[in-house]
Amino acid sequence: ITLILLDHGRRKIMEEHPESIDLLHCIGCGNCLVNCPTYSAVGNAFGDDGMLGGRGVALAALQRGLKEGIEDGLFLCTTCGLCGQACPVEIDAGKRLKDLRKASLASPEISSQLDEITLLQNTIDKHGTPYGQIERTPFPAPQGQSPIVLYIGCVGRSTEVETAGNSIRLLQRLGIDFTLIDEVCCEAVKGDIGSRPNPEKLQGNIEKMKKAGAKEVLFLCPTCLKIFLEHDQRSPTGLIFRTVLSYLDERFSFASAEGETAAVTYHDPCHLGRGLESFDGARGLLKNIGKEVVEMEHHHKDSLCCGAGGGIRGFYPKFSRDIARRRVKEAEEVKAEILLTDCLSCRHNLKQGVPLGGRLEIMTTPEYLLKGIEAGEIRVTRKASQFPLKFEKV
Known part of the structure; x- marks a missing residue:
């Protein structure tokens, strides 16, 4: 019997990159590829010969160099985390790709060739937002003192x-006393593309919250929420960070007043679901209203990505739309008329996946509640243990 052992670069990883040794534990089941949003959109262009998907990209970068990793799709990953969720041996290829993105941007030779990514970093640094110099929208909400900051x-x-404005209208209609601050970007996207977020920007936001009298901070964006919660774990702030829905569910009861019959499905945002393990906020509210969620094929922890994450929407818009279209098709297949989600970025991208003339309506849960309340289809009562901070007729 002759036993032949093939190295294929394994020793190099074991000796030079021990933190990535889990990449060698692959059993070849293909679970990471089945629902990978990037692989579904671009196929074998995402990965190396014989090593497809995010794991293949990571191995190529570690074994043959960062340039090869970039050519194989290092910056195509949406960072959705589904590959790690699906892997039976818990290989976190998404984390490995984030680490390699950091290494790429830390290399002057490599980063000098990543013009779009460098431009995004500079835009955030200069304007405090990835969207460049934008005119601040004067939302119809106070910027004064309140125990609640939105x-x-x-x-x-x-x-x-408009979506953010609808959430503000809902809070105001419910008589919630809250305020806004002069925010700057939490820089979550920097972390996704491999850059270094500036902790002073985050701390600056926290100081503004405290100056406004905040005890609780409500978030419309789960990505922002995740960043603040992680910061709070490292450096306790004394503030409560939570979603708008969790706050509403704690203080109000929503019930159906009959009339609305549209079939509703729900898209779990990657950062809210797999990232924060929060799946039942919207579903619980809808159940209380008497509205059953018609689940898509992939839901909860197995939910597909909308295609907006990891900088993809900015770098590769067509590819991002293709991923959104795949997700929208799942909603269409279950005959949904309304697709709810609680991430503004997901809402924006999923709209790009609705074909011209398509009837599927994309909205956030606060928008759905507001629409129902204004149409008389949803009744609202304040829970007995809660007292209004400011009276306003619901």
Whole structure:
């Protein structure tokens, strides 16, 4: 019997990159590829010969160099985390790709060739948002003292202004006393593309929150929320960070007043679901209203990415739209008329996946609640243990 052992660069990883040794534990099941948003959109262009997907890209970069990794798709990953969720031996290829992106940007030779990524970094540094110099929307909400601050996020202040405004209208209609601050970007996108977020920007936001009298901070964006929660774990702020929905569910009861019969499905944002393990906020509210969620094929922890993450929407817009279209098709297949999600970035991208003339309506859960309340289809009562901070007729 002759036993032949093939190295194929394994020793190099074991000796030079021990932190990435989990990449060698692959059993070849293909789970990471089945629902990978990038692989579904570009196929074998994402990966190396014989090593497809994010794991293949990471191995190529570690074994043959960062340039090869970039050519194989290092910056095509949406950082959705589904590959790690699906892997039976818990290989976190997404994290490995983020680490390699950092290494690429830290290399003067490599970073000098990444013009679009460098431009995005500089834009955030200069303007405090990835969207460049934008005119601040004067939302109809006070900027004074309140125990509750609503943090809108960059998407809500740029491409989804109307959606953010609808959330503000809902809070005001419910008589919630809250305020806004002069936010700057939390720089989550920097971390996704491999750059270094500036902790002083985040701390500056926190100081503004405290100066406004905040005890609780409500978020429209789960990506922003995740960044603030991670910061709070490292350096406790004394503030409560939470989603708008969790706050509403704690203080109000929503019930159906009959009339609305549209079939509703729900898209779990990657950072809210797999990132923060929060799946039931919207579903719980809808259940209380008497509205059953018609689940798509992939939901909860197995939810597909909308295609907006990892800088992809900015760097590769067509590819991003293709991913959104795949997700929208799942909603169409279950005959949904309304697709709800609680991430403004997801909402924006999923709209790009609805074909011209398509009838699927994309909205956030706060928008859905507001629409139902204004149409008389949803009744609202304040829970007995809660007292209004400011009276306003619901």
